[in-house]
Amino acid sequence: MLELIGELFSYSFILRALLVGMLVALCSALLGVSLVLKRYSMIGDGLSHVGFGALSVAMAMNLAPLQVSIPVVVAAAFLLLRISENSKIKGDAAIALIASSSIAIGVIVTSLTSGMNADVYNFLFGSILAMSQGDVFLSIILSIIVLLLFLFFYHKIFAVTFDENFAKATGTKVGIYNMMIALLTAVTIVVGMRIMGALLISSLIIFPALSSMRMFRSFRGVIIFSALLSIVCFFWGIVASYAFDTPAGASIVIVNLMAFGISSVIGLIPRS
Numbered sequence: 001m002l003e004l005i006g007e008l009f010s011y012s013f014i015l016r017a018l019l020v021g022m023l024v025a026l027c028s029a030l031l032g033v034s035l036v037l038k039r040y041s042m043i044g045d046g047l048s049h050v051g052f053g054a055l056s057v058a059m060a061m062n063l064a065p066l067q068v069s070i071p072v073v074v075a076a077a078f079l080l081l082r083i084s085e086n087s088k089i090k091g092d093a094a095i096a097l098i099a100s101s102s103i104a105i106g107v108i109v110t111s112l113t114s115g116m117n118a119d120v121y122n123f124l125f126g127s128i129l130a131m132s133q134g135d136v137f138l139s140i141i142l143s144i145i146v147l148l149l150f151l152f153f154y155h156k157i158f159a160v161t162f163d164e165n166f167a168k169a170t171g172t173k174v175g176i177y178n179m180m181i182a183l184l185t186a187v188t189i190v191v192g193m194r195i196m197g198a199l200l201i202s203s204l205i206i207f208p209a210l211s212s213m214r215m216f217r218s219f220r221g222v223i224i225f226s227a228l229l230s231i232v233c234f235f236w237g238i239v240a241s242y243a244f245d246t247p248a249g250a251s252i253v254i255v256n257l258m259a260f261g262i263s264s265v266i267g268l269i270p271r272s
Contacts (some may be wrong), residue, residue, distance in 0.1 A: 048201045
């Protein structure tokens, strides 16, 4: 096993994927706890579909995928919140509406231009080879910004997550912090899509949070364990992908699924 890990670290593209992926996994886990508790965890799935549509259009126009998809996905996150809060279309219906429309746009644009080539496949299912040095640099900067904002506004995010009405009563501008959570989620989704793929990136948001909630009761405990578990699962997912020659994104999801099963069993053990 040590030889395998040593061989893994000898490849620069895997090191880039590990660096960016662990940062994305950390951001996803932190935001995922709030999203799951607010019953809005599927926003990650919806925004990843929007990201695929934006990436397809960017490829068709020979533009930089990340630079195009980030503002589009951020705009979609704001739109989702506005639709959910101020119209008859609520939560899951709004996500399904935007997600299915974005996938349809992406598929049509792809079929009319490049077709279902290797680049499109990588965007759908992820590839550790898809990260260029420019993508790595931009992804690291964005991930650090997400982490810093989350840590700086931790107490406000905690208040908004558990009781919006009480937060409003204490003078907290709930709408602004909901927008900030959506913004951070959108950026994390776009950055992680290159490795995990549009169809699998939401797993980084959901699995660590659910696993942690099986074992801990406090918000801080769930947050800390979710962050650690997400990083560990990402690392071993990459190791499994290299060892068994399987897609990286799918391997990471399977490792997270195993961790969820183990945490569910541990959570059933009576505590004194």
